[in-house]
Amino acid sequence: MRLESLFSHRDALPNQALVLGAAMGVATALLLGLSQHVTPIIDALKTQEQRETISEVLPLVTLSEEFRPQSRRFEFDGVAYDLFSFEGGYWVVTGQTIGYGGKMDLMVGTDSQGVIQGVRVLQHSETPGLGDKIELSKSDWILSFNQRSLMNTERWKVKKEGGEFDQFSGATITPRAVVNGVHHMLQALEYEEGVNHDKL
CATH class of the missing domain: 1.20.5 (Single alpha-helices involved in coiled-coils or other helix-helix interfaces)
Structure with missing residues (x-):
């Protein structure tokens, strides 16, 4: 069997x-x-x-429902960025910086002279209740970049380090990272597109 x-x-x-x-x-x-x-x-x-x-980040630019963002990738000082161009000489740059919790994705919008129209943190892993104040829903700190440029802002640091940007109570690394990241993105835009800041 x-x-x-x-x-x-x-x-x-x-x-x-x-x-x-x-x-x-x-x-x-x-x-x-x-x-x-x-x-x-x-x-x-x-x-x-x-x-x-x-x-x-570009409140003065009207985007239609049919608009499909198309970017061009470039590198500056060893960092990769994506660049979007818009009518009227407006620009959007996206890239990364390193915060307390790791990589943060940033988006910066500027006019034709490199003056910031808006900054947003797209993604981050910062400490809730401290580092997450970079989110507009938690704090208006991110709006402190509006109307700043390489020409009208000399010290791209937090105030604790002699700069012009507020830090958060108990969290300096996160705002420092965003300030450094935005500054580097403006430098990258100037390098890549030759934005004429002398017009300011």
Whole structure:
């Protein structure tokens, strides 16, 4: 009986393999179909979010619903940035800086003379209740960059270090990182596009 059972089990193995293979094929096809359906939705949401943030850092620029942000990547001083250009000489630069909790994604909008129209922190891992004051929903600190430029701001540091920007109580590393990041992005824009700050 044992030998018969063994042979019977062996005979069933090819059929089980076929069933398993067919199930895996169906599952793969379903996943591919789902991905093709969901990916455009995710891309559309990302585009909408990016459009809204660009509108925040460039409040004087009107973006249509059909607008699709297209950037050009470049490097400055070993750091990679993405650059968006808009009618009227407006610019948006996105890039990263290193804070207390790791990498932070920044977006800076300027006019044709390099004067900041807005700054937003797109993503961060800073300490809740301390470092997260870089978010506009938590504090208006990020608005202190508005109307600043390389020409009208000499000391791109927090006040604790002799600069012109407030720091947070109990958290100096985070605002310092944002100030350094924004400053470097303005320098990168000047280097890449030759923005004429002498017009100020």
